[in-house]
Amino acid sequence: MQDTFAILIDGKEAAAHAGETILDALRRAQVDTPTLCTHEHLTPAKACRACVVELKGSRALVASCERKVEPGMELRTDSRRVLEARRGVFELLLSQNDVSAAPALVLQAERAGADRERYRGQRYDRGLHDDNELYVRDYDKCILCYRCVEACGPDVQNTFALTVAGRGFSAGIAAGYGESLPDSACVFCGNCVAVCPTGALMDKREHTLRAEGRWDESRYDVVQTTCSYCGVGCQLELHVDRRSNQIVKVTSPGDHSITQGFLCVKGRYGYSFVEA
Amino acid sequence: MENTDLIILWGSNAREAHPVMFHHMMKAVRRRGAKLVVVDPRRISGVEFASMYLPVQVGGDVALANAVACAILEEGLEDREFIERATEGFAAYREVAFAYRPEDVERETGVDAASVRRLARLYATADRAIICWTLGITEHHNAVQNVHALINLALLTGKVGRYGSGLAPLRGQNNVQGGGDMGALPNRLPGFQDLTDPAARQRCADVWGAPVPAKVGKHQTAMFEAMAEGEIKALYVIGENPVQSEANLHHVRPLFEGLEFLVVQDIFLTATGEMADVVLPASASFAEAEGTVTNSERRVQRLRPALKPPGEARDDLWIVEELAIRLGVPGWAHRSAEETWDELRRVSPIHAGMSYARLEALGGIQWPCPSEDHPGSPFLHGRLWEDPVGGRRAPFVAARHEPPAEQPDAEYPYMLTTGRRLADYNTGVQSRHYAAPRGHHEVLEMCEEDMARLGFASGDLSRVVSRRGAVEVRVEASRKMRPGLVFMSLNHPDEVATNLLTLDATDPVAGTAEFKATAVRVERVAARAEAERPTEEASGKHA
Numbered sequence: 046m047q048d049t050f051a052i053l054i055d056g057k058e059a060a061a062h063a064g065e066t067i068l069d070a071l072r073r074a075q076v077d078t079p080t081l082c083t084h085e086h087l088t089p090a091k092a093c094r095a096c097v098v099e100l101k102g103s104r105a106l107v108a109s110c111e112r113k114v115e116p117g118m119e120l121r122t123d124s125r126r127v128l129e130a131r132r133g134v135f136e137l138l139l140s141q142n143d144v145s146a147a148p149a150l151v152l153q154a155e156r157a158g159a160d161r162e163r164y165r166g167q168r169y170d171r172g173l174h175d176d177n178e179l180y181v182r183d184y185d186k187c188i189l190c191y192r193c194v195e196a197c198g199p200d201v202q203n204t205f206a207l208t209v210a211g212r213g214f215s216a217g218i219a220a221g222y223g224e225s226l227p228d229s230a231c232v233f234c235g236n237c238v239a240v241c242p243t244g245a246l247m248d249k250r251e252h253t254l255r256a257e258g259r260w261d262e263s264r265y266d267v268v269q270t271t272c273s274y275c276g277v278g279c280q281l282e283l284h285v286d287r288r289s290n291q292i293v294k295v296t297s298p299g300d301h302s303i304t305q306g307f308l309c310v311k312g313r314y315g316y317s318f319v320e321a
Numbered sequence: 322m323e324n325t326d327l328i329i330l331w332g333s334n335a336r337e338a339h340p341v342m343f344h345h346m347m348k349a350v351r352r353r354g355a356k357l358v359v360v361d362p363r364r365i366s367g368v369e370f371a372s373m374y375l376p377v378q379v380g381g382d383v384a385l386a387n388a389v390a391c392a393i394l395e396e397g398l399e400d401r402e403f404i405e406r407a408t409e410g411f412a413a414y415r416e417v418a419f420a421y422r423p424e425d426v427e428r429e430t431g432v433d434a435a436s437v438r439r440l441a442r443l444y445a446t447a448d449r450a451i452i453c454w455t456l457g458i459t460e461h462h463n464a465v466q467n468v469h470a471l472i473n474l475a476l477l478t479g480k481v482g483r484y485g486s487g488l489a490p491l492r493g494q495n496n497v498q499g500g501g502d503m504g505a506l507p508n509r510l511p512g513f514q515d516l517t518d519p520a521a522r523q524r525c526a527d528v529w530g531a532p533v534p535a536k537v538g539k540h541q542t543a544m545f546e547a548m549a550e551g552e553i554k555a556l557y558v559i560g561e562n563p564v565q566s567e568a569n570l571h572h573v574r575p576l577f578e579g580l581e582f583l584v585v586q587d588i589f590l591t592a593t594g595e596m597a598d599v600v601l602p603a604s605a606s607f608a609e610a611e612g613t614v615t616n617s618e619r620r621v622q623r624l625r626p627a628l629k630p631p632g633e634a635r636d637d638l639w640i641v642e643e644l645a646i647r648l649g650v651p652g653w654a655h656r657s658a659e660e661t662w663d664e665l666r667r668v669s670p671i672h673a674g675m676s677y678a679r680l681e682a683l684g685g686i687q688w689p690c691p692s693e694d695h696p697g698s699p700f701l702h703g704r705l706w707e708d709p710v711g712g713r714r715a716p717f718v719a720a721r722h723e724p725p726a727e728q729p730d731a732e733y734p735y736m737l738t739t740g741r742r743l744a745d746y747n748t749g750v751q752s753r754h755y756a757a758p759r760g761h762h763e764v765l766e767m768c769e770e771d772m773a774r775l776g777f778a779s780g781d782l783s784r785v786v787s788r789r790g791a792v793e794v795r796v797e798a799s800r801k802m803r804p805g806l807v808f809m810s811l812n813h814p815d816e817v818a819t820n821l822l823t824l825d826a827t828d829p830v831a832g833t834a835e836f837k838a839t840a841v842r843v844e845r846v847a848a849r850a851e852a853e854r855p856t857e858e859a860s861g862k863h864a
Contacts, residue, residue, distance in 0.1 A: 179758060201344055203347050203370065227758040233744075268625050270608060270624050271623065271624055273607035273608075274751070276496075276498060276617040277342045278495065278616025281607070291628075301684055302684065303620075308341065309743070310340075314756075315746070316755070318753075318754040318755070319605045319628060321589070
């Protein structure tokens, strides 16, 4: 039996289950909460601060993605302090990041009432890292959510090719000691691409099609099938352009018990034999 | 896999060959604190996460498993209650195991006795443990004995038939399990039913409207023998590339040349296809066809068409049906994949409950699934824990150490073992097309000590010679190797035909060849600078 108890969300009583996060309880209570770094299959990095709430008795705002519920907690998600903090998170991101490939982030920023023009400072200008034919890295779009680091590291892949290097405004995701991906420990599973919320990491094919103005999701069907390689049986989502009869991207369903959205290099990128 | 306490990777390089399975293993390690043990001649990369690494000799697996059993028995750590209730043949097994004291068989196993005893304690005292193996166990001339040796360990300690405990052969291809399940074995009917069982034959005959011959067929090795003797004159090959994938290719190729008629059905014109009288172009099943495949955990999952196949390529199912129709077989017509599957459900009791709708709704179902209200079976052999045991007791089958058919000697001083690399797959028919960032190339992996002894630097060209053939390949320093051991994959046969070297000593029951153990010598051909690759292809950018 699950241990269930009551907490207060914005003055209303809500049910919470022992062991879950505040964010879990907020979502069950259908309280709209912005999130950027949290991911259902990754350890929360508590990096983005978009999901903060006010907790009675706590001096600082708490990250709802990480803090576990406790009986009798009194939370506010609609106070001025919370709303301003969230808006500030998005305004700072908008001031430095290229968000052109992050519609979900833009939507959340709009809902938080963020003003694009509030802060005018330095913008990221790090250039595109295009050093292999499978995926590219555009760190002008990176919000340092750490999802890729967690997926490459102990949560999923255990490859540890990606890390965060530098401090402050210069902090960024790096492969090893800044070498190219083919020279790093990267095995090109693309699981970092799968969890990237802003398009900073993007399959080369999608990146090329977007750059040429030919990326058009209205033309794509998504068909779920089983990978053609080893015997694990990973489920693939083939994103297929109906007009050109071509696969434009391969992903995996996040809710399937085998993959949880994660694949290997052949599953994600080894499909081009059907085009040969 | 995520809910076990000990995972033994025995002859399995899961981190490269089954990467997503390795994700699950690492969840057990990181979230549950499970221990990982690697038993492999190569110091594979998974070792960095392992509590123990046992550098077993190539072909020393039975000796090592028996030594582990001996240590378990000497310390009285066996599960007596389970053995007495659920197994048979223990006395004979025990006697054999005692002949393998860890201290006495270090030469055969390659593993120091203290490590063997430590593994014995770890395995016997774990609450739940899984032994995973791959081709390191089965690509040997005594493959079946190797498997028995591992099964015996599970029976000895009761590590089978419980959630989180068991024996897990990791399948190398997306439907190698399903192919066998569908009856593509010489002695089985669909649903793994015994061909010699009259009731099973009758069940099929009733649905198929034709009698089912009781004669056991030939596995591939026996078919090759029959081709050599002229008994088999025609061959129909579907989705296989045997003139590159089989061992001892100098022997295999003439067998195919000697056929009167060869039909090859494949998605590409493979090297085998180039020899064929008739080539039937097939669609790529995972993206261009409807159907099902069955994975390592016996989970049946759907394949769905996303693309229109190129040119005249047709679905495998359509081709086989069309062939039957044109041969005038009564009762055949073109049917959908689902209709064909529903027929299978009528002849195979373990698949009976798996409608397409349920496969869709449940994200795949693990057999046995006998009825539409059955959820499927996450693990097998739970009956062994019933008291009294349900059905037949599980037999110990004592295995004895037999070294590989070839041992290194003065003329061929190195042991070549083979396998798959992460970015590539089998004979490369599928995998060579995508732009792998480090290219698709073969190398001979060798330890630095051996390279120094032979005067090699990484990138130098070598000639690798076995009793059957020779290939030229670049040498690469590898920390996975130890002195006397070298490694190549089979993934790039057009560049380096590794199987010209390998030995076709085969297991008498399974027919599997000993791809894992070939005695070779390594000769120097040219330094790297003299033999740079001629084209830009090396970068793999335009595969």
